[in-house]
Amino acid sequence: MGFSDKADAFPRRKCLASMFGARYDGVSVDEKSLILEAQRGDLEAFNRLVIAYQRQVYNLAYRLMGDQASAEDATQEAFVSAFRGLRGYRGGSFRAWLLRIVRNACYDEFRRRQRRPTTSLEELSPFNGDATPDSIGELIDKADGPETATENAELRRAIEDCLNELPLDYRTIAVLVDIQGYDYREAATVIGKPLGTVKSRLARARARLRDCLQQYRELLPSAFRLEDETRK
Secondary structure, eight states: OBSOSTTTSOOGGGOHHHHTTOOOOSOOOOHHHHHHHHHTTOHHHHHHHHHHHHHHHHHHHHHHHOSHHHHHHHHHHHHHHHHHTGGGOOSSOHHHHHHHHHHHHHHHHHHHHHTSTTSOTTOOOOOBSOOOTTSTHHHHHTOOSTTHHHHHHHHHHHHHHHHHTSOHHHHHHIIIIIISOOOHHHHHHHHTOOHHHHHHHHHHHHHHHHHHHGGGGGGSOGGGOOOOGGGO
């Protein structure tokens, strides 16, 4: 589901690993040992963790913040916070731990923007990535016909408009699960909520998206068109 290449292309001019002085030599990352070494103060070990995860962290930041500069700032803030708080990591998914930090950084920025009348809390980036079954991605995948490319572009814009209207908590879950493809448990770790909260928020986000998208029903695959009650 391709909304924008920018979300998947971490900007080279601000490579975070270079900020920490790291060089990538193609060696595979042994996550557990690197974390342990980094917790003991080994900066080079942390450099390698940055290299391994900076793209995924930036990807989420970009999709939530909506522009490259803000995403870069949030990503840098997240890794600096992670470095300072690394000894507080107690196991589990390290990726989810990092994503939670960048999610919090984005939420902090949204709260700052909410206090500024000229900036909307509901800002959202274009999205990119694959989706899970019964998710947002199926709206694109199921489209067909002789004008598919044009219709898909219009449908993507419609989906972006409807995603913009979601409350931030619902939008975050839609991004994590339906756009980035993380499972429910990892999404729960990222947002710091129980598994049931992830499922309920996702169900509500999908329901709101379906309702919103009915105004674009001519663009929707037939399986996603709600029956018009007035035609019964």
